[in-house]
Amino acid sequence: MRAVTTRAAGDLRVEELPTPAPGHGQVAVRIAYGGICGSDLHYYHRGGVGDFLVREPLVLGHEVSGTVEALGDGVTAGVDAPAVGTAVTVHPATPCGQCRQCRAGRPNTCPRTRYLGSAAHLPHVQGGFTDVLVVPAEQVVGLPEQLSAGHGLQRAALAEPLAVALHALHRAGDLDGRRVLVTGAGPIGALVAAAARHAGAAEVVVSDLVDEALQVALAVGATRVERADALSASLTSDGPLDVDVAIEASGAPPALTTCVEHVVRGGVVVQLGLLPPGSVPFPGNLTVTHEVDVRGAFRFTTEIHDAVALLADGLPVDAVLTQTYPVADARAAFDLAGDRTRASKVLLDLTA
Numbered sequence: 361m362r363a364v365t366t367r368a369a370g371d372l373r374v375e376e377l378p379t380p381a382p383g384h385g386q387v388a389v390r391i392a393y394g395g396i397c398g399s400d401l402h403y404y405h406r407g408g409v410g411d412f413l414v415r416e417p418l419v420l421g422h423e424v425s426g427t428v429e430a431l432g433d434g435v436t437a438g439v440d441a442p443a444v445g446t447a448v449t450v451h452p453a454t455p456c457g458q459c460r461q462c463r464a465g466r467p468n469t470c471p472r473t474r475y476l477g478s479a480a481h482l483p484h485v486q487g488g489f490t491d492v493l494v495v496p497a498e499q500v501v502g503l504p505e506q507l508s509a510g511h512g513l514q515r516a517a518l519a520e521p522l523a524v525a526l527h528a529l530h531r532a533g534d535l536d537g538r539r540v541l542v543t544g545a546g547p548i549g550a551l552v553a554a555a556a557r558h559a560g561a562a563e564v565v566v567s568d569l570v571d572e573a574l575q576v577a578l579a580v581g582a583t584r585v586e587r588a589d590a591l592s593a594s595l596t597s598d599g600p601l602d603v604d605v606a607i608e609a610s611g612a613p614p615a616l617t618t619c620v621e622h623v624v625r626g627g628v629v630v631q632l633g634l635l636p637p638g639s640v641p642f643p644g645n646l647t648v649t650h651e652v653d654v655r656g657a658f659r660f661t662t663e664i665h666d667a668v669a670l671l672a673d674g675l676p677v678d679a680v681l682t683q684t685y686p687v688a689d690a691r692a693a694f695d696l697a698g699d700r701t702r703a704s705k706v707l708l709d710l711t712a
Protein backbone atom coordinates (compact mmCIF):
# COMPACT_ATOMS: atom_id res chain seq x y z
CA MET A 361 0.00 0.00 0.00
CA ARG A 362 0.98 3.62 -0.47
CA ALA A 363 1.90 5.85 2.47
CA VAL A 364 3.09 9.45 2.84
CA THR A 365 6.14 9.42 5.08
CA THR A 366 8.76 11.78 6.42
CA ARG A 367 12.17 10.97 7.87
CA ALA A 368 13.63 14.42 8.41
CA ALA A 369 13.03 18.07 7.61
CA GLY A 370 12.26 18.51 3.91
CA ASP A 371 12.01 14.77 3.30
CA LEU A 372 8.52 13.75 2.14
CA ARG A 373 7.91 10.54 0.22
CA VAL A 374 5.07 8.48 -1.14
CA GLU A 375 6.32 4.95 -0.65
CA GLU A 376 5.14 1.36 -0.62
CA LEU A 377 4.68 -0.23 2.79
CA PRO A 378 3.26 -3.64 3.71
CA THR A 379 -0.52 -3.55 4.06
CA PRO A 380 -1.39 -4.12 7.74
CA ALA A 381 -4.09 -6.55 8.87
CA PRO A 382 -6.31 -5.78 11.88
CA GLY A 383 -5.38 -7.64 15.05
CA HIS A 384 -7.56 -8.39 18.05
CA GLY A 385 -9.90 -5.49 18.81
CA GLN A 386 -8.77 -3.58 15.74
CA VAL A 387 -10.37 -2.34 12.53
CA ALA A 388 -8.79 -1.75 9.12
CA VAL A 389 -10.05 1.37 7.37
CA ARG A 390 -9.54 1.99 3.66
CA ILE A 391 -8.73 5.68 3.63
CA ALA A 392 -10.42 7.92 1.04
CA TYR A 393 -9.36 11.44 2.04
CA GLY A 394 -6.85 12.95 4.42
CA GLY A 395 -6.57 16.60 5.43
CA ILE A 396 -3.11 18.15 5.72
CA CYS A 397 -2.77 19.76 9.16
CA GLY A 398 -0.37 22.34 10.50
CA SER A 399 1.37 19.62 12.50
CA ASP A 400 1.93 17.56 9.32
CA LEU A 401 3.50 20.65 7.75
CA HIS A 402 5.76 21.12 10.80
CA TYR A 403 6.98 17.53 10.54
CA TYR A 404 7.68 18.06 6.85
CA HIS A 405 9.39 21.46 7.12
CA ARG A 406 11.17 21.14 10.48
CA GLY A 407 11.36 17.41 11.11
CA GLY A 408 9.30 17.77 14.28
CA VAL A 409 6.50 19.47 16.17
CA GLY A 410 7.44 21.34 19.31
CA ASP A 411 9.76 19.02 21.23
CA PHE A 412 8.78 15.91 19.24
CA LEU A 413 11.44 15.10 16.65
CA VAL A 414 11.09 12.48 13.91
CA ARG A 415 13.48 9.64 14.83
CA GLU A 416 12.21 6.95 12.46
CA PRO A 417 10.09 6.96 9.27
CA LEU A 418 6.70 8.45 10.18
CA VAL A 419 3.49 8.12 8.20
CA LEU A 420 1.82 11.52 8.53
CA GLY A 421 -1.87 12.38 8.81
CA HIS A 422 -4.64 12.25 11.40
CA GLU A 423 -7.64 13.90 9.67
CA VAL A 424 -9.14 11.11 7.60
CA SER A 425 -12.28 9.60 6.14
CA GLY A 426 -12.77 6.25 4.45
CA THR A 427 -14.66 2.97 4.68
CA VAL A 428 -14.31 -0.05 6.93
CA GLU A 429 -12.23 -2.68 5.12
CA ALA A 430 -11.98 -5.48 7.70
CA LEU A 431 -12.66 -6.23 11.35
CA GLY A 432 -10.16 -7.99 13.58
CA ASP A 433 -10.83 -10.81 16.05
CA GLY A 434 -13.25 -9.93 18.80
CA VAL A 435 -14.80 -7.02 16.90
CA THR A 436 -18.50 -7.46 16.23
CA ALA A 437 -20.02 -5.38 13.44
CA GLY A 438 -22.67 -3.02 14.72
CA VAL A 439 -21.58 -3.52 18.33
CA ASP A 440 -17.88 -2.71 18.59
CA ALA A 441 -17.47 -1.00 15.23
CA PRO A 442 -19.40 -0.20 12.04
CA ALA A 443 -19.76 -3.05 9.55
CA VAL A 444 -17.42 -3.61 6.61
CA GLY A 445 -18.22 -1.13 3.85
CA THR A 446 -19.51 1.59 6.21
CA ALA A 447 -18.14 5.10 5.70
CA VAL A 448 -16.20 6.27 8.75
CA THR A 449 -13.86 8.81 10.21
CA VAL A 450 -11.27 8.02 12.88
CA HIS A 451 -10.73 9.47 16.34
CA PRO A 452 -6.93 9.82 16.29
CA ALA A 453 -6.32 9.45 20.04
CA THR A 454 -5.58 6.31 22.04
CA PRO A 455 -5.51 7.46 25.68
CA CYS A 456 -4.12 5.12 28.35
CA GLY A 457 -7.46 4.82 30.14
CA GLN A 458 -5.76 4.39 33.52
CA CYS A 459 -4.20 7.66 34.60
CA ARG A 460 -5.70 10.43 36.69
CA GLN A 461 -6.61 12.49 33.60
CA CYS A 462 -8.31 9.56 31.89
CA ARG A 463 -10.23 8.66 35.05
CA ALA A 464 -11.28 12.30 35.47
CA GLY A 465 -12.87 12.28 32.01
CA ARG A 466 -10.15 14.38 30.40
CA PRO A 467 -8.41 11.78 28.21
CA ASN A 468 -7.26 14.54 25.82
CA THR A 469 -4.79 15.58 28.54
CA CYS A 470 -3.57 12.02 29.17
CA PRO A 471 0.25 12.20 29.28
CA ARG A 472 0.52 8.71 27.79
CA THR A 473 -1.95 9.23 24.95
CA ARG A 474 -0.95 8.06 21.48
CA TYR A 475 -2.08 10.14 18.50
CA LEU A 476 -2.10 9.17 14.83
CA GLY A 477 0.84 10.48 12.85
CA SER A 478 2.78 11.63 15.91
CA ALA A 479 6.45 11.38 16.88
CA ALA A 480 5.71 12.02 20.56
CA HIS A 481 6.49 8.39 21.41
CA LEU A 482 8.98 5.83 20.15
CA PRO A 483 8.06 3.83 18.20
CA HIS A 484 6.10 6.61 16.53
CA VAL A 485 2.36 6.28 16.03
CA GLN A 486 1.96 5.83 12.29
CA GLY A 487 -0.65 8.07 10.70
CA GLY A 488 -3.50 8.00 8.24
CA PHE A 489 -2.07 9.18 4.91
CA THR A 490 -2.05 5.60 3.74
CA ASP A 491 -4.32 3.25 1.81
CA VAL A 492 -5.15 1.10 4.83
CA LEU A 493 -5.08 2.32 8.43
CA VAL A 494 -5.46 -0.08 11.37
CA VAL A 495 -6.81 1.40 14.62
CA PRO A 496 -8.56 0.20 17.79
CA ALA A 497 -12.25 -0.43 17.11
CA GLU A 498 -13.43 2.21 19.57
CA GLN A 499 -11.71 4.92 17.54
CA VAL A 500 -13.76 4.24 14.42
CA VAL A 501 -16.70 6.64 14.03
CA GLY A 502 -19.49 5.74 11.59
CA LEU A 503 -20.70 8.45 9.23
CA PRO A 504 -24.31 9.24 8.34
CA GLU A 505 -25.44 8.93 4.74
CA GLN A 506 -24.86 12.63 3.92
CA LEU A 507 -21.12 12.12 4.54
CA SER A 508 -20.78 8.64 3.08
CA ALA A 509 -19.62 9.30 -0.47
CA GLY A 510 -18.10 11.83 -2.83
CA HIS A 511 -18.05 15.38 -1.53
CA GLY A 512 -19.63 14.24 1.74
CA LEU A 513 -16.64 11.98 2.39
CA GLN A 514 -14.36 14.96 1.68
CA ARG A 515 -16.30 17.04 4.23
CA ALA A 516 -15.95 14.18 6.70
CA ALA A 517 -12.18 14.71 6.65
CA LEU A 518 -12.98 17.95 8.51
CA ALA A 519 -14.45 16.05 11.48
CA GLU A 520 -11.15 15.99 13.37
CA PRO A 521 -10.25 19.70 13.03
CA LEU A 522 -13.90 20.66 13.65
CA ALA A 523 -13.82 18.57 16.84
CA VAL A 524 -10.73 20.55 17.91
CA ALA A 525 -12.70 23.77 17.30
CA LEU A 526 -15.74 22.48 19.23
CA HIS A 527 -13.55 21.51 22.18
CA ALA A 528 -12.18 25.06 22.31
CA LEU A 529 -15.76 26.37 22.40
CA HIS A 530 -16.59 24.00 25.24
CA ARG A 531 -13.63 25.38 27.14
CA ALA A 532 -14.94 28.92 26.51
CA GLY A 533 -18.43 28.24 27.88
CA ASP A 534 -21.85 29.31 26.62
CA LEU A 535 -21.56 31.47 23.50
CA ASP A 536 -25.24 32.21 22.95
CA GLY A 537 -25.59 35.93 22.22
CA ARG A 538 -21.92 36.52 23.01
CA ARG A 539 -19.34 38.55 21.13
CA VAL A 540 -16.34 36.46 20.15
CA LEU A 541 -12.87 37.26 18.79
CA VAL A 542 -10.91 34.55 16.97
CA THR A 543 -7.25 35.32 16.26
CA GLY A 544 -6.00 33.28 13.30
CA ALA A 545 -8.01 32.45 10.16
CA GLY A 546 -6.32 29.19 9.22
CA PRO A 547 -8.48 26.07 8.95
CA ILE A 548 -8.84 25.79 12.74
CA GLY A 549 -9.65 29.48 13.24
CA ALA A 550 -12.18 29.38 10.40
CA LEU A 551 -13.83 26.26 11.87
CA VAL A 552 -13.92 27.94 15.30
CA ALA A 553 -15.70 30.90 13.69
CA ALA A 554 -18.21 28.64 11.95
CA ALA A 555 -18.88 26.65 15.12
CA ALA A 556 -19.18 29.80 17.23
CA ARG A 557 -21.83 31.20 14.91
CA HIS A 558 -23.64 27.89 15.03
CA ALA A 559 -23.45 28.01 18.84
CA GLY A 560 -25.34 31.29 18.77
CA ALA A 561 -22.57 33.87 19.03
CA ALA A 562 -24.00 37.28 18.11
CA GLU A 563 -20.76 38.54 16.65
CA VAL A 564 -17.61 36.72 15.52
CA VAL A 565 -14.62 38.90 14.71
CA VAL A 566 -11.71 37.05 13.06
CA SER A 567 -8.22 38.50 12.71
CA ASP A 568 -5.25 37.41 10.63
CA LEU A 569 -2.39 38.94 8.65
CA VAL A 570 -3.37 37.11 5.44
CA ASP A 571 -6.30 38.62 3.52
CA GLU A 572 -7.09 35.39 1.65
CA ALA A 573 -7.47 33.53 4.95
CA LEU A 574 -9.81 36.26 6.21
CA GLN A 575 -11.97 35.74 3.12
CA VAL A 576 -12.33 32.06 4.04
CA ALA A 577 -13.36 33.07 7.58
CA LEU A 578 -16.01 35.42 6.18
CA ALA A 579 -17.33 32.67 3.92
CA VAL A 580 -17.86 30.25 6.83
CA GLY A 581 -19.51 32.58 9.32
CA ALA A 582 -17.28 35.40 10.62
CA THR A 583 -19.40 38.54 10.95
CA ARG A 584 -16.38 40.82 10.65
CA VAL A 585 -12.71 40.42 9.84
CA GLU A 586 -9.78 42.57 10.89
CA ARG A 587 -6.17 42.72 9.93
CA ALA A 588 -4.26 41.50 13.00
CA ASP A 589 -1.91 44.48 12.84
CA ALA A 590 -4.85 46.92 12.66
CA LEU A 591 -6.38 45.29 15.72
CA SER A 592 -3.27 46.04 17.76
CA ALA A 593 -3.25 49.65 16.56
CA SER A 594 -6.99 50.09 17.25
CA LEU A 595 -6.35 49.81 20.99
CA THR A 596 -5.08 53.37 21.03
CA SER A 597 -7.71 54.81 18.64
CA ASP A 598 -10.95 52.88 19.18
CA GLY A 599 -10.17 51.12 22.43
CA PRO A 600 -10.58 47.39 23.05
CA LEU A 601 -13.29 45.34 21.33
CA ASP A 602 -14.49 44.16 24.76
CA VAL A 603 -15.53 40.76 23.39
CA ASP A 604 -16.89 38.24 25.90
CA VAL A 605 -14.63 35.46 24.64
CA ALA A 606 -11.38 35.47 22.68
CA ILE A 607 -10.06 32.27 21.11
CA GLU A 608 -6.41 32.30 20.06
CA ALA A 609 -6.13 29.98 17.07
CA SER A 610 -2.96 31.19 15.37
CA GLY A 611 -0.20 30.08 17.72
CA ALA A 612 1.48 33.47 17.15
CA PRO A 613 2.61 34.89 20.52
CA PRO A 614 1.48 38.50 19.77
CA ALA A 615 -2.05 37.17 19.16
CA LEU A 616 -2.28 35.93 22.76
CA THR A 617 -1.59 39.49 23.87
CA THR A 618 -4.25 40.73 21.43
CA CYS A 619 -6.79 38.35 22.97
CA VAL A 620 -6.10 39.50 26.54
CA GLU A 621 -6.18 43.14 25.44
CA HIS A 622 -9.50 42.88 23.60
CA VAL A 623 -11.50 40.63 25.91
CA VAL A 624 -13.88 42.34 28.33
CA ARG A 625 -12.95 42.57 32.00
CA GLY A 626 -13.84 39.22 33.54
CA GLY A 627 -13.89 37.60 30.09
CA VAL A 628 -12.41 34.33 28.87
CA VAL A 629 -9.37 33.75 26.65
CA VAL A 630 -8.85 30.25 25.23
CA GLN A 631 -5.36 29.43 23.93
CA LEU A 632 -5.93 26.85 21.21
CA GLY A 633 -3.03 27.42 18.83
CA LEU A 634 0.20 25.65 19.80
CA LEU A 635 2.71 28.37 20.60
CA PRO A 636 6.45 28.10 19.87
CA PRO A 637 8.39 25.92 22.33
CA GLY A 638 9.40 27.61 25.55
CA SER A 639 7.93 30.76 27.05
CA VAL A 640 6.20 33.58 25.20
CA PRO A 641 5.43 37.18 26.22
CA PHE A 642 2.24 37.36 28.28
CA PRO A 643 0.29 40.44 29.44
CA GLY A 644 0.21 39.34 33.06
CA ASN A 645 -0.86 42.60 34.67
CA LEU A 646 -3.84 43.02 32.34
CA THR A 647 -4.84 39.46 33.19
CA VAL A 648 -4.71 40.36 36.88
CA THR A 649 -6.43 43.74 36.82
CA HIS A 650 -9.11 42.67 34.32
CA GLU A 651 -9.59 39.27 35.98
CA VAL A 652 -9.25 37.51 32.63
CA ASP A 653 -9.66 33.72 32.65
CA VAL A 654 -6.96 32.24 30.40
CA ARG A 655 -7.63 28.59 29.52
CA GLY A 656 -5.87 26.06 27.35
CA ALA A 657 -7.64 23.82 24.85
CA PHE A 658 -5.94 20.70 23.52
CA ARG A 659 -7.37 18.30 20.93
CA PHE A 660 -10.78 16.96 22.01
CA THR A 661 -12.61 14.06 23.64
CA THR A 662 -16.10 13.13 22.40
CA GLU A 663 -16.59 16.23 20.24
CA ILE A 664 -15.83 14.30 17.06
CA HIS A 665 -19.38 12.92 17.26
CA ASP A 666 -20.79 16.45 17.46
CA ALA A 667 -18.53 17.44 14.56
CA VAL A 668 -19.85 14.59 12.40
CA ALA A 669 -23.45 15.59 13.23
CA LEU A 670 -22.79 19.25 12.37
CA LEU A 671 -21.12 18.34 9.08
CA ALA A 672 -23.99 16.00 8.19
CA ASP A 673 -26.46 18.79 9.00
CA GLY A 674 -24.72 21.01 6.47
CA LEU A 675 -22.58 23.33 8.60
CA PRO A 676 -21.37 25.70 5.85
CA VAL A 677 -17.63 25.10 5.98
CA ASP A 678 -16.88 24.09 2.39
CA ALA A 679 -14.86 27.27 1.82
CA VAL A 680 -12.21 25.75 4.11
CA LEU A 681 -11.70 22.89 1.62
CA THR A 682 -9.63 24.72 -0.97
CA GLN A 683 -7.87 21.94 -2.93
CA THR A 684 -7.76 18.16 -3.34
CA TYR A 685 -4.67 16.38 -4.71
CA PRO A 686 -4.11 12.74 -5.64
CA VAL A 687 -1.87 11.14 -3.02
CA ALA A 688 0.86 10.62 -5.64
CA ASP A 689 1.22 14.42 -5.67
CA ALA A 690 1.55 14.65 -1.89
CA ARG A 691 4.66 16.78 -2.08
CA ALA A 692 2.95 19.39 -4.25
CA ALA A 693 -0.06 19.26 -1.93
CA PHE A 694 2.14 19.86 1.12
CA ASP A 695 3.93 22.74 -0.60
CA LEU A 696 0.59 24.31 -1.49
CA ALA A 697 -0.85 23.75 1.99
CA GLY A 698 2.00 25.83 3.38
CA ASP A 699 1.04 28.84 1.23
CA ARG A 700 -1.69 30.62 3.17
CA THR A 701 -2.39 33.05 0.33
CA ARG A 702 -3.54 30.15 -1.86
CA ALA A 703 -4.74 27.38 0.40
CA SER A 704 -6.69 26.66 3.57
CA LYS A 705 -7.34 22.92 4.07
CA VAL A 706 -5.75 20.78 1.36
CA LEU A 707 -6.97 17.19 1.05
CA LEU A 708 -5.04 14.17 -0.19
CA ASP A 709 -7.21 11.89 -2.32
CA LEU A 710 -6.36 8.23 -1.70
CA THR A 711 -9.11 6.97 -3.99
CA ALA A 712 -7.04 8.29 -6.92
Ligand SMILES: [Zn+2]
Pocket residue numbers: 397398399422423520521
Ligand atom coordinates in the same frame (compact mmCIF):
# COMPACT_ATOMS: atom_id res chain seq x y z
ZN1 LIG B 1 -5.06 18.33 12.64
Ligand SMILES: [Zn+2]
Pocket residue numbers: 455456457458459460461462463467470471472473
Ligand atom coordinates in the same frame (compact mmCIF):
# COMPACT_ATOMS: atom_id res chain seq x y z
ZN1 LIG C 1 -4.37 8.33 30.59
